[in-house]
Amino acid sequence: MPINFHDEKNRGSYANRNADEAWKNLARTLVDPAGLRVADVGCGGGIYTRAWAELGAQEVIGVDSSPVMVEAAREQCSALANVSFVVGDAAATGLNDASVDLVFERALIHHLTDLESAMAEACRLLKRSGHLIIQDRTPADVALPGSAEHIRGYFFERFPRLLAIEQGRRWPGEQVQSAMAAAGFTDVTEMVLWEPRRVYPSFSELAEELRNRTGRSILHELTDEELEDLIDFVGKRLDHDKVIAEGDRWTIWTGRRG
Numbered sequence: 001m002p003i004n005f006h007d008e009k010n011r012g013s014y015a016n017r018n019a020d021e022a023w024k025n026l027a028r029t030l031v032d033p034a035g036l037r038v039a040d041v042g043c044g045g046g047i048y049t050r051a052w053a054e055l056g057a058q059e060v061i062g063v064d065s066s067p068v069m070v071e072a073a074r075e076q077c078s079a080l081a082n083v084s085f086v087v088g089d090a091a092a093t094g095l096n097d098a099s100v101d102l103v104f105e106r107a108l109i110h111h112l113t114d115l116e117s118a119m120a121e122a123c124r125l126l127k128r129s130g131h132l133i134i135q136d137r138t139p140a141d142v143a144l145p146g147s148a149e150h151i152r153g154y155f156f157e158r159f160p161r162l163l164a165i166e167q168g169r170r171w172p173g174e175q176v177q178s179a180m181a182a183a184g185f186t187d188v189t190e191m192v193l194w195e196p197r198r199v200y201p202s203f204s205e206l207a208e209e210l211r212n213r214t215g216r217s218i219l220h221e222l223t224d225e226e227l228e229d230l231i232d233f234v235g236k237r238l239d240h241d242k243v244i245a246e247g248d249r250w251t252i253w254t255g256r257r258g
C-alpha cells in the first residue's frame with residue numbers, strides 16, 4: 001500500500017534529520033540564498049525548510065498537502081522566526097502571485113500525477129527571473145545496484161516488484177525538463193547529486209530505521225513480514241564491523257522564470 005502522508009504514524013518520517021553539508025554546498029552553488037524568500041513545496045517535516053533558513057534565506061514558507069506533516073514541520077522549526085508553514089497542494093499552494101524568489105521541491109514530484117499543474121503553480125509563485133530547483137530520483141537513479149553506500153539497491157534485489165513501483169512513479173529527466181519549459185522556465189539544467197543520507201554506527205541503527213520505514217516511502221509497499229526478511233537480507237550483505245555511511249543518487253533540475 002502506498003505511504004499515507006496523512007497518517008499520524010508517519011509524522012516523524014520526514015522530520016528528524018539534518019540536511020547534509022554536501023547538499024548545502026550544492027544549494028549554495030545553484031543560488032545565493034542570502035535574503036531570498038523561499039517556498040519549500042512538499043516540505044514534509046521541514047528538514048530542508050530549516051536548511052534554507054540556515055543558509056541565510058530571509059524567509060522560508062513550507063507548503064505541504066498533509067496537515068500531519070505541516071504540524072511536524074512546525075514543531076521542528078519552532079525556534080526559527082522567519083520560517084512558516086501552510087497546508088496546500090503543489091498545484092494550488094494558496095501563496096500570492098510573484099511572491100517568492102525560489103521554489104524548492106525535494107522528493108515531491110514522484111508523488112504527483114500531474115507535473116504540468118505543479119510547474120505552472122511554481123511559475124505563478126515566482127518573481128521574474130526567480131529560481132525553481134527540483135530534486136528527485138529518476139528511473140535510472142533508482143535502478144542503481146545495492147552496496148554499502150547505496151542500501152536502497154538491496155530493496156529491489158530482494159523484492160523486484162518494488163523496482164517496478166519505483167520506476168512507475170519516477171519521472172524521466174526529459175519529461176521534467178519538458179514540463180519546466182512548457183510552464184515557461186528558461187535556462188533549464190539537469191545534474192546529479194550524491195547526497196549523504198545518514199551515518200549508522202552499527203547495523204542495528206539502520207535496521208531500526210528500516211523497520212520504522214523512516215523516510216522510505218517505498219517500504220510501505222511491503223508487509224511487516226517482508227520487511228523483516230529485507231532487513232535480514234540487507235544485514236547479510238553488510239560488514240558489521242564497519243560504520244555504514246548511506247547516500248542516495250539524486251537528479252537536480254534548475255530553471256528560471258522567464
Ligand SMILES: C[S@@+](CC[C@H](N)C(=O)[O-])C[C@H]1O[C@@H](n2cnc3c(N)ncnc32)[C@H](O)[C@@H]1O
Binds near residue numbers: 042090106107
Ligand atoms: C517524500 S516526502 C519529502 C519531504 C521533504 N521535501 C524532504 O525532502 O524531506 C514528500 C512530501 O510531499 C507531500 N506531498 C505529496 N503530494 C503533495 C501535493 N500534491 N502537494 C503538496 N505536497 C505533497 C507529502 O505530504 C510529503 O510530506
